[in-house]
Structure formats: structure tokens, C-alpha cells
Amino acid sequence: MLLFLLASGLTLIFSMMGVLNFAHASFFMLGAYFAYQISQPLGFWPALIGAPILVGLLGAAVERYMLRPVHRFGHVAELLFTFGLAFVIEEVVQMVWGKVPVPYDVPESMNVTAFAWQGLDYSAYRLFMLVIPVGIFIALFFGLTRTRIGLIIRASLTHPHMVAALGHDVPKVFMWTFGVGCALAGIAGVIGGNVLGTEPGMAIQLGPIVFVIIVVGGLGSLGGALIASLFIGILNNMAISYDFSLYPIFENLGVERDVEGILADLVNLTTGSIAPLLPYLLLVLMLIFRPRGLFGMRDV
Amino acid sequence: MNPAIDFRGVHKSFGPTEVIRGVDLAIRPGEIHAVIGPNGAGKSTLFNLVTGRYHVNRGRIALNGEDITNRAPHDISRKGLSRSFQVTNIFHRMSVYENVRCATLWNLGYRYKFWQSVGRKRDLKERTEEVLAQTGLSSRRAVPAGLLSYSDQRALEIAITIAGRANVVLLDEPTSGMSSAETEQAVALIRDISATRTMVIVEHDMGVVFDLADTISVLVYGKVIATGTPAEIRANAKVQEAYLGTEVTY
């Protein structure tokens, strides 16, 4: 569900502005670090509110002062800028907080078992991690479809010039959308950082997967992002937990089990070992055959 | 004798909106054929259908007798059809000379060759100079195309269109945005290049249309309501109605 938070922010930004924000996972990372920093003196709950706001403001500032001038150089330049930004953020994080993971932990109040199911204990915090993204999805859905500002945002998605001609301040809408998108990533960082570990490499670990999700789910589609993130999350978990061996495929082709050389590697493959590859395979196939994604409304 | 371009029952819709609602039109080889009509009639769409930029929903388009319906733009272009664009569509980072030279490459057989240098090829040089002279751009050959004046860019637009020796040329509003002096020059150029080619021109400037065209077709709401010589069209009641509205009689 963390993936959904990240994907929803990214798809919002991409659909609105056509910018694929390479630094999106970096804002996720900043969310976790800010939360850590705030929670040290003040505790978890103020961090939950404060960190995403900080990240959102930072995102809005980046859009206003840095991304906007680059916009006129084209999409390639925007992509390169966000790429450079991701690089710089990672280095700054290392500079300020060091390379070692910081001790950002789950708050004591939630570190209790809520219930047990199928022999596994589910802590209250896990439940919390599930509830928050769902709540946000519902809020986003209603916000975009039922409110006036949501209507303006959706219109700016496909017809920014027309919306500007109607008198709305489109650049401001863009700025706040970028900010909100980053804030969503920040929330994911706040609630996920203490479980996954808060360290400078967390952006690079999660970043590419988020791209896969929004491409597979389809651009411009929040629902698609939700379904794709669920799908990829489940796929990943199943591939690892069930860990099927791929040997039966080879057995049918008449290959022996104890071969040498390259076949040895292939024969011993399990779904667990190829699990990290599956999302990227999906990404490549989707982009080649159906760039619109599953539910998307426009091509990449 | 096959028509240069033959539209048979062509329909095109964008979503629920049908823009071209059944066009039957034959362009005779060697003529200058103007297509006029109110805004939104579908003139540019017609061009886009012929050149392969859009696909038809129904119907057939033939070029010199050969069916080109829904073929890829580069295929159609190789068969001798070329078009200019209403919004200047040039290679803005390359010089004027380079722009024209690129347009000559395929026709002169250079394809994708990566083992020959273009600088040494005499036929490329001669053809490029020829086109530059014809369009009056010789003195600006080294200027990056993006830095040209508007009318020079329009001239370059036409130069790129004719450089590949296409025998059927579509011009999309060639004089749009021009002063009357520039328009006169453009008309002279168009008449010049029409000597050996079939031309189809979309235009709003009626002066240009009646000056240049051998045949005029009037497109209204996706259908051709009249085709004929300029005199015939001028006298045609349906055309007058389309442009001016019906007379109110009490």
C-alpha cells in the first residue's frame, strides 16, 4: 500500500504536467528523514502531520523556482532535471544524516499486536499502514471528482491552455499539485520509513518500481495506480513466499537436473530469484505493446 | 488517365464527431486544385488523411491509381506525394541548406547509407542549389532555420516540400500570415512549381484562390458541395449560401 501512495503522487504529477518525476522516491526518503528528525523531540504524531507538510512545501518550491524554468527546454530536460535532483537529494541526505540508517522506529503505542491470522501476528501499526493509504485514496477520489478545485485540476490535465484562458492560474495549480504529489510521497516515507529502515539508499530501491506501477496502471488513472500497485505487490509477495522452482518447465523440454554451465543457473531458478525482474519485464512489455497501460487515458 | 488523387466515399470521425462525412473527389493530373470552405469544414483533415497522418474510418484514397488508404506517411511520401504545413514544420536546428538537402536524400537514392559522406555528392549539391534558387533562399543557405524570418520560413517550408521531386504536392494555407507583397511572391512561386506538378491547395485568401486555381472544390461540414472552374463556383448558389447565408425574403 505504500506503493500506492507513491504511485498516486507520481501519476498526479505526470498526468498533470507531463513530467516524470525521477526524484519522487527522493521526496519519499525526505519524508522519512524529516519524520525521524521531528519525532526525536516531539514524537510520532506531530511528525505524521509535520513531515509531509514540509516535504510538500519543499516540492512546491522546487517546482516554482527550479522546474518551471526548465519546462521550456522540453520534456527531456525536465526528466534530466528531476534525475539530477534525485542525485543531489541523496547526497544531501548522506551529508546531513550520514550513510548509516537512522533509528527511526515505530511508535511504542502502536507496536502491539492487533490480531493474529493464519499463524501470523499483525501489529496495530501494520493496520495503520493499510488504513492511511486507503483513506487517502478515498479522499483523493472525492476531492478530484466532487470539488471545484478537483474539476480544475482534471481539466488542466488535458487542456491547460484552455483552463488558463478561463482565468485560472494554471502555474499555481501546477505548483500546488506538484507539492501535493510530493507530500503524498512524504506521507509514505513517514509511515514506511520506520518499518523499512531509513537510510540513503531507500530512494533508489523503491524508485524504479514506482515507475513500473504508474506505467502498468496507466497514466492519468488513479484507479489504475491502485490496481497496479496491488497487483505488483501481490505478485512480488507470492513469487517470494511460494518460491516455485522453474525446473518443471525445463523438465518438459527434456533437460536433466544436474547439467553444467549456463543451464545450471537456469534450471535452478525459482520464482523467488526472478521476482525482482518481473516488474521490469512487465514495464518493458507494457511500454512496447500498450504504452497506455491498463487503464490509462494517454500515452506516455 | 488515373486521377492524381482519388477520394472515394471517405469518412473520418474523431470519437463521436464525424468530421469527413463522405467525400468523393478526383484531382486531375497536372491541375492546380484549390479546396476552400468555412473553418472547421475538414480541409486540413482531408490533407492528413491523404498523407497518412490519420487513418480513414471508411472509404478509399488512391494516388496515381494506386491505393494508399491508411498507409504509413513515409510510404506515401516515397510514392511521390508531398505536403507543406500550415504551421511551419521545419528542422529548426539545421541550416537552410541542410533542411533542403535532407529533403532530397530519399528521392536521390541515399536511403540509410552510413558509409558515404553527403558533402562529396554532386547530385545532392546540384539539386539542393536548384531548389534554393527556385525558392529564393540561396543567399540564406547557412542560416539556422529557426532564425529565419516568417516569410523565409514559409519559403523553406515549400522548398522542403518540393525538394524530393514529388509530382503531387499539397499546400496547406501557403500564404497564411503574409502581407500582400509576400503573397504575390508566394503566388509566383506556386505558379512556377506547378508547371510540372499536380497541386492541391487549401486557402482562405480568395484572391489567391481565384488567381491560381484551375479547379475549385468547396468543402462544407465534411462534404464537397461543389466542384468546378472558378467561374462556375462563383456563380454556384449553394456556395454562396455556405459563405454568405441565404437571402432573406419577406
Added chain:
Amino acid sequence: MMPDSRVLSIGGLIVAILIMLPMIISSSFALSVMNQIGIAIIFALAFNMLLGQGGMLSFGHAVYFGLAGFVTAHVINGMHADAFPYIPVTLIPLVGGIAGLFFGIVIGFVSTRRAGTAFAMISLGFAELATGLTLIIVFFFGGEEGVQTDRWVREEWFGITYGPDIQVYYLIAAWCVIAAISMYALTRTPFGRMSNAVRDNPERAQFIGYNTHRLRWLAFALSSFFAGLAGALHAVNVEHVGFETVGLGQSAVILIMVYIGGTGHFAGPILGAILITLLNAYLSDVSPAWYLYLGLIFVLIVMFAPGGLAGLVMMHEPIRHAAPRLLWRMAPAYGAAFGTSLVGLTGAVGLIEMIYFLSTTVSLDSTFVLYGIALDTADIWPWLVCAALGASGGYGCKLSYPRVAEAYSTAMHEARAMVAS
């Protein structure tokens, strides 16, 4: 395509310098840096065939560099084991080139069906797939340890064995010159010209008879050939190929080099490759903040100088062409801007270095040596001084940079007037 005499004499000078360089600078560290530079130049030029000339941004070009490296390592090992027919190591880069070409043709066919952001994403996907595969197929890729090789196979002509580093230097230098000349020649072919056309206006390229997919595919394949060439030289130079050579990190480095050097001119990637490799070799030991500086420079170039350093230099070419003395007139404004920037940077770099020191050091001693001066970071005054330098430099830049813009446009104006008259 005989170049004129001026180009030939510059070329001759460059070749002469390349030949004499290792005799002048003979430390073994410097030699290994020069080898790295040579390889980087080939890789960067190959990458720019895609980015600068073809308009395609790829995050996965290291896949061809790395795969070719692995293939080359295995071929050499095969020769050692007599399992593979002998090819002189002098010619082994061609093997890498062919490997790169093969993968480039296969992967390029599907990748180039899309353009722009989709193409970039596909390249990212393949980069991640390749990285994943290198860790799974241990037989070919050696898993986390990679593949070792030994470049000394047999004695070749003139007693060359490629055992000593200096022989490898001449191998790399020779191939670098050959590759650079070839890639330059490619830009002057019908393919090269149309590649530029597709970059500028893919739609119009179609309307003049060209299949844009074919053009992009061809550019991709040729570019992968040269990337593979570089990869083979890398395998020979370092005698080891690891999983990181195919990955995002390696692709990112080359992207940064090419972009900072400048994508719009042929020499841009060469400039970027030399500069970044040198800085990386000599600065990464001096300061832990080196990658941060690199990232910041990259972002600044994207924001303010998208033509890269080569672009900045070439912006002044029309002025120099018209009248070099105009350049001298610009000197005061440029000098002032340089001065204020220097002041500001001194302060900013000082702050960054001190922050790094504080966050990474484990000793109790808070003394830090900055610019050769020992400072006590627990004190407030080093921080104040650096902050003051940074602020005043920044304010000075705010005043001096517009002057530079003014001086430039005045000079350009005069230059144009001179040319027109």
C-alpha cells in the same frame, strides 16, 4: 572527404600529444586515469550519437558497454584455455563492438518503437533487467564477484603483450582516435544528417520519405557498437568485469559526463569525459562531497546552460569570428562574475565540507583542515566566515551576472552588425 589542411594539422598535433603524453606524465596512477579517460571518451561519444544527435535519452546504455565487457572477458579467458580461436588482443575491441552491436540490434528494435519519455523508461527497464540477470546467471556473469581475465595472452607484433599498463594506454589511445574519427564521419552521412532531422522534427522526417523507427534503430545499433568497443577496452584495462558495469549507475555517469560536456557539439562529450574523469580521480579522495558537487553542477547545467560547457564556449564563437577584440571588451564583466562566484563558492564549499566532516567523523577531535587551514568546527567563527563568504559572494553574483548577460548581448549585437555590413 579529405579534411582541409588546418584540420589535418590540429589532428596531427593531437596524435603527437597522445603519443608523448605517457612519457611526460609517468606516474602509474596518472596512466590509469588516462586509460579511463580514453575509454570514457569512446563511451561518451557513442552515447551522444543517441542523445545529442538522435534526440534519444537512454538510461540504459551501459547495458551494451557491460555486456560487451563480459563477452570480451570470456573470449580472452577462452583463448587462454585454448577453447576459443586466437584473436590478437589488439583487435579484441572489435569483438566487444560486435557484441554491443548484436545486443543493440535486438534490444534496439523494440526500444526504438517508442520515443521520448517512453523510450527513456524502456531503457531503464532493460537496465534493471540486465542488472538482475547478471546476478542470476552466475555462469556467465560471475554473480557478485564478476569475471576475472588476464590480458596477456600471447606476444603480438613488435613484442607487445599488453602486460605493462603503458601498452594498454597506446591500445586505448589508438582505438579512441579511430572511434572518434569514425563517429565524426558518421555524422556527415545521409544516415547522420537524417538522424539530426529526426531529432529536430520526427514528423517532418516521415513526410520526406524516412521511416523514423528505422533511423532510430540504426542509430541505436551503431551507438551500441561503439559502446561495446569501449566495454571491451574496459575489460582489457581493468581485467575484471562486474555486475555494476551494466547498471543504472554506470549509465548515469556517462549521461552526466555527456550532458555537462555538451550534447550539441561533437567535442562536447570528449570535454565532459576528460573533465569528469579527471575530477573524479583526483577529487573523490580529497572530499567526500565530490558527488554532491557533481550533482549540483549537473543540475545547474540543466537549468541554465543546457548546451553544456561546449555550448557555452560555442555561444561565443560568432563573436570571436567577427572580431576577437570584442571578447576582450567582455572581460571586465566576466572577470567580476568569476570573482564573485569564487568568493561565494569558497564559502559554500566550506560549509558543505564542514557539515560532511561533522556527520561522518567518529573521532572526538573537532579539528578539520579546510583549504589548508586547521579549524575547530566546534567553534562558531568558521561557520560564520563561510556563511558570510557564501552570502556576500551570492549577493555579488546577483549583481555581476546580469552584467555578463549585458556584455554578451552587446558583443553579439556588434558582431552581427559587423557581419552584416
